[in-house]
Amino acid sequence: MKNKLNIMVVDDESIVRESLYHWFIKSGHTVDTAASGFEALEKLEQVPFDILFVDIKMPGMDGIELLKKVKSAYPDTIVIIITAYGSIESAITAMKTGASDYLLKPFKPDYLSLVLEKVTRQQQLADEYNFLKGHIERITRFDNIIGQSPPMQEIFNIIPDIAESDASILLTGETGTGKELIARAIHAKSPRAHCPFIAINCGAVPDSLLESELFGHLKGAFTDAAYSRKGFLEVVNGGTLFLDEVGEVSPKMQIDLLRVLEEKEITRIGSSEPLEVDFRLISATRRNVEEAVEQGDFREDFYYRINVIRLHVPPLRERIEDMTLLVNHFLQKYSQDTAKRVDHVSGETLEILKKYAWPGNVRELENAIERAVVLAGSRTLTAADFSFLSPALRPAKGARTLKEMERAHILEVLEDCAWNITRAAGVLGINRVTLHKKIDRLDLRASRK
Amino acid sequence: MNHPGCIGIVPMGVVPPVVPKVIAAHISGFLNLASTVLNPLRNPQYALDDQRLQYDAATILETMGNQSFPGVDKIVAILNVDLFLPVFSHVFGEARQHGRVALVSICRLAEEPVENGQLSPTTLERTAKVALHELGHLYGLIHCENHPCLMHFSGSLEELDQTPLHLCPYCTQYFRDETGSPDHV
Numbered sequence: 001m002k003n004k005l006n007i008m009v010v011d012d013e014s015i016v017r018e019s020l021y022h023w024f025i026k027s028g029h030t031v032d033t034a035a036s037g038f039e040a041l042e043k044l045e046q047v048p049f050d051i052l053f054v055d056i057k058m059p060g061m062d063g064i065e066l067l068k069k070v071k072s073a074y075p076d077t078i079v080i081i082i083t084a085y086g087s088i089e090s091a092i093t094a095m096k097t098g099a100s101d102y103l104l105k106p107f108k109p110d111y112l113s114l115v116l117e118k119v120t121r122q123q124q125l126a127d128e129y130n131f132l133k134g135h136i137e138r139i140t141r142f143d144n145i146i147g148q149s150p151p152m153q154e155i156f157n158i159i160p161d162i163a164e165s166d167a168s169i170l171l172t173g174e175t176g177t178g179k180e181l182i183a184r185a186i187h188a189k190s191p192r193a194h195c196p197f198i199a200i201n202c203g204a205v206p207d208s209l210l211e212s213e214l215f216g217h218l219k220g221a222f223t224d225a226a227y228s229r230k231g232f233l234e235v236v237n238g239g240t241l242f243l244d245e246v247g248e249v250s251p252k253m254q255i256d257l258l259r260v261l262e263e264k265e266i267t268r269i270g271s272s273e274p275l276e277v278d279f280r281l282i283s284a285t286r287r288n289v290e291e292a293v294e295q296g297d298f299r300e301d302f303y304y305r306i307n308v309i310r311l312h313v314p315p316l317r318e319r320i321e322d323m324t325l326l327v328n329h330f331l332q333k334y335s336q337d338t339a340k341r342v343d344h345v346s347g348e349t350l351e352i353l354k355k356y357a358w359p360g361n362v363r364e365l366e367n368a369i370e371r372a373v374v375l376a377g378s379r380t381l382t383a384a385d386f387s388f389l390s391p392a393l394r395p396a397k398g399a400r401t402l403k404e405m406e407r408a409h410i411l412e413v414l415e416d417c418a419w420n421i422t423r424a425a426g427v428l429g430i431n432r433v434t435l436h437k438k439i440d441r442l443d444l445r446a447s448r449k
Numbered sequence: 450m451n452h453p454g455c456i457g458i459v460p461m462g463v464v465p466p467v468v469p470k471v472i473a474a475h476i477s478g479f480l481n482l483a484s485t486v487l488n489p490l491r492n493p494q495y496a497l498d499d500q501r502l503q504y505d506a507a508t509i510l511e512t513m514g515n516q517s518f519p520g521v522d523k524i525v526a527i528l529n530v531d532l533f534l535p536v537f538s539h540v541f542g543e544a545r546q547h548g549r550v551a552l553v554s555i556c557r558l559a560e561e562p563v564e565n566g567q568l569s570p571t572t573l574e575r576t577a578k579v580a581l582h583e584l585g586h587l588y589g590l591i592h593c594e595n596h597p598c599l600m601h602f603s604g605s606l607e608e609l610d611q612t613p614l615h616l617c618p619y620c621t622q623y624f625r626d627e628t629g630s631p632d633h634v
Contacts, residue, residue, distance in 0.1 A: 013535070106538040
């Protein structure tokens with residue numbers, strides 16, 4: 001059956017209202033009628049309508065006047081004007097004023113069906129567009145980046161300023177630190193926000209394919225080019241191009257990209273016709289690019305071109321104070337996604353998570369929480385839910401001295417034994433007196449639970 | 450043999466006698482409902498629009514709705530005049546959802562003007578389709594999005610010829626619920 005529409009027929013002739021009313025009812029729609037523009041506006045205040053069929057000639061308020069008022073107050077409502085053959089000029093005026101279509105009386109029943117189908121499809125596309133636009137806005141929202149730590153606050157403060165400019169940005173930081181999220185946030189805050197944001201992982205695309213992906217190609221330009229295709233540099237027009245793992249781009253591609261950045265022009269593979277392009281470049285890398293430049297692996301001129309503004313995203317171990325915030329955020333997210341009521345992490349578990357080095361940074365933490373929520377047997381996540389981390393569980397990279405290692409290990413054993421000195425001493429292979437001395441010397445204290 | 454649940458078929462004006470018989474056979478064969486051919490009525494001259502030289506289907510429905518047809522639940526009236534509804538150029542048939550009377554005109558369904566009572570098999574099948582479709586509206590069915598369904602809207606003869614005589618599974622279920630008998634259709 002058809003999608004049910006809420007339709008209003010506005011006509012001063014009752015016979016017309018009746019005819020269309022019954023026709024739409026038979027097509028499965030909800031229908032109301034109004035004998036004048038004033039009555040139509042009153043009804044619109046009470047109930048939203050998808051489509052209005054409006055006769056152009058009505059006493060009091062004519063169809064064009066009603067159309068203007070409807071489009072001004074309810075821009076999403078579709079208006080179709082019904083007019084006689086003699087008043088085609090008015091139909092043109094109606095179309096210029098915002099009517100979606102017009103019907104010349106008397107019209108064939110199948111024409112009405114066709115118009116209804118067409119405007120419904122248009123409405124569906126508009127709804128889909130608005131939904132996707134909202135979805136994209138949600139995923140690019142600034143508040144998707146979580147962090148209260150000083151280095152993250154510094155990044156939050158700088159994003160609005162750098163978003164306004166058009167200068168190229170280089171984001172550095174380890175894998176999984178959220179570089180793409182920050183790039184999306186910059187794009188979302190920039191004047192280019194309503195144009196595309198296209199992300200390419202240069203490390204994942206072979207060089208030959210990357211050229212075609214970025215620049216596009218003409219049909220027959222190479223063996224597999226069965227169709228002409230626009231490249232991302234063309235598609236992104238007006239928006240932001242995010243080149244992830246830019247450190248992996250080949251020297252040849254660096255030259256090509258440098259030329260694009262300088263000349264703001266591209267040429268599709270197989271074509272000699274240059275096309276103007278307009279985009280903002282944000283690049284990201286986990287490599288030490290300066291070192292690569294020194295070693296000759298990365299072109300110096302390209303480096304300066306992409307590194308106008310530099311932003312370093314700290315690894316998770318350097319902003320461990322954000323752990324509680326991040327854990328709660330992912331816990332809430334995956335509890336909702338999996339419809340499992342897992343809403344708490346024990347204090348002991350949180351301490352374990354804080355001690356873990358997180359080489360995969362926030363992405364690894366997110367995956368760990370997702371896995372733990374999926375497999376959790378109770379509302380509260382415990383250390384056992386993160387047992388899959390234990391092979392890699394080790395003190396963070398900052399704690400490297402023998403004393404720090406000793407301190408971390410003794411504390412871990414004490415926590416595991418719930419500060420039962422006899423049991424902990426047994427596990428450590430030392431006597432209780434020695435353990436007490438070490439606790440005093442290393443200033444060890446039980447964490448609050 | 451008039452009984453409750455029976456469909457009355459009423460020729461109006463000059464209608465070839467084969468048409469009511471064909472419609473009765475299709476009602477029985479495809480909708481599994483009883484039907485009977487009633488005495489003919491006169492051409493509905495009262496509904497003629499002098500300017501359009503067409504007959505107003507809404508006026509005919511209203512007039513017939515006030516008439517008494519003892520022993521039958523629903524009426525299918527067959528005409529050989531060009532029917533219209535205000536704003537529409539023409540209609541092949543007309544009925545109101547959950548109404549009592551349905552109209553079918555053979556005027557635009559025949560390839561040539563109907564003379565000496567001869568109608569082609571195609572015209573007869575088209576007439577039966579429109580009759581069954583309008584009867585579906587009388588039992589509350591609405592236009593169906595499924596192309597292979599009797600209740601799919603057909604605005605042209607080409608579309609009508611592609612429309613089947615049977616209902617899709619959804620409309621079949623609805624029709625069964627409405628007619629209250631699992632044996633129907």
